[in-house]
Amino acid sequence: MLYLQRKADVFLEKWRREENKKPLIIKGPRQVGKTESVRRFGEKYYESLIEINFVEEPKYKLIIEDGFKAEDIIKNISRIDPSKKFVEGKTLIFFDELQEFPEIATALKFFHVDGRFDVVCSGSMLGIQYKRIESNSVGYKTDYQMYSLDFEEFLWAKGYDGAFVDELLEHMQELRPFGELTKNICEGAFLDYCILGGMPAVVREYIQKKTFEGSLDTQRQLLADYKEDIRKYAEGMDQTRILNVFNQIPVQLAKDNKKFQISKVASGARFKDYRGCIEWLDDAGMVNLCYCLHFPELPLKGNYDDTKYKIYFADSGLLVSMLDDESQEDLRANKNMDVYKGALYENVVGEALVKEGYDLYYYKRDDSTLEEDFFVRTASALIPVEVKAVNGRAKSLRTLITSDKYPDITYGIKFISGNIGHSDNIYTFPYFCAFLLKRYLKTVGTSKEGGVK
Secondary structure (H helix, E strand, O other): OOOOOOHHHHHHHHHHHOOOOOOEEEEOOOOOOHHHHHHHHHHHHOOEEEEEEOOOOHHHHHHHOOOOOHHHHHHHHHHHOOOOOOOOOOEEEEEEOHHHOHHHHHHHHHHHHHOOOEEEEEOOOHHHHHHHHHHHHOOOOEEEEOOOOOHHHHHHHOOOOHHHHHHHHHHHHOOOOOOHHHHHHHHHHHHHHHHHOOOHHHHHHHHHHOOOOOHHHHHHHHHHHHHHHHHHHOOOOOHHHHHHHHHHHHHHHOOOOOOOOHHHOOOOOOHHHHHHHHHHHHHOOOEEEEEEEOOOOOOOOOOEEEEEEEEEEOOHHHHHHOOOHHHHHHHHHHOOOOOOOOHHHHHHHHHHHHHOOOOEEEEEOOOOOOEEOEEEEOOOOEEEEEEOOOOOOOHHHHHHHHOOOOOOOOOEEEEEOOOOEEEOOEEEEEHHHHHHHHHHHHHHOOOOOOOOO
């Protein structure tokens, strides 16, 4: 099977070289490639890989019946399967589908103290169970968040290397427009990425077939799996309400006012009845919540209204898979990204920001005279980020930059279907540069104006 290079590979190698390393927990939604990455890592660097999947082999839940000490657990694993070899200093123990058996997290402390074996845990839906896992293993674990492929990983899958990505970043830093060839290559790849999303199963099929053939079927199967997870894991919650919210996301993103309105989910729906449902989807890693700021100023933490938010899908492929048949045809045959009033572009940029480590915030003045899609920050500046379906005037962005009311804002970023540009402290980049925003701001963000001349 074609292996897709992931950023998690680099993290795992770095973790392996740490002295006195703690057991690692890899979090992330289902089917984003966690198991595949850990298995490949284990096979590459260890003499023995002990893989235990608590969904496929529930009998291994008995390994703690003699307690949580490493030696007792290893003894019980060997009793169940004597062929598993524990070679000191050369063995990786991989507990997969941790959400099915969060109790094993208690053993992480004892494995760390024991020190003879490296331990990695992984599982989908971990956000749901994470309070239990956290209390069982506090202070004795390292966490890593994994997502579906970002655009950089998608470029790797298509054969472009780090030097190509570095060149894109240099263009941004120098505010040097892309040549026609590079621009066409990146725009084409980005359109394909928007349509496919970043789920490994979908991307792998596309890379191998070099067409979209079968991609929609795979996306819809993933969507069905996500809905099945809601039915399976939403214990004590109203599963119908969670599904209603999930199904409403594309409908509400299609509106000019993209703020999520509970009243539209069902007749008589009230916020207090649905709040837990939305938090559940967020914890499960299925969606990204973008909160409305009280006012566009620093700090961002605590400066937002937790009752006002936009909901984006954590992977744009989920949004695409929920489009109606006519929109599907328009999107795949004509590459018409304007379906759903530019919601797909906004979803993809929001997704890119989250995968770079940003939380999502937007702002809309109560009188609706000023609205901004996203905000990010550097150490000293607040930077508004606008996603334009067409490269027109950015009235709100200009107001935020020029008005004395917003002293934390001195420049802004605009993503468009076009080339690199700079005017009046607005830095314009093609959509396909969104995944590089954090790296760009790290090198230029200390400048008052925000760009390298």
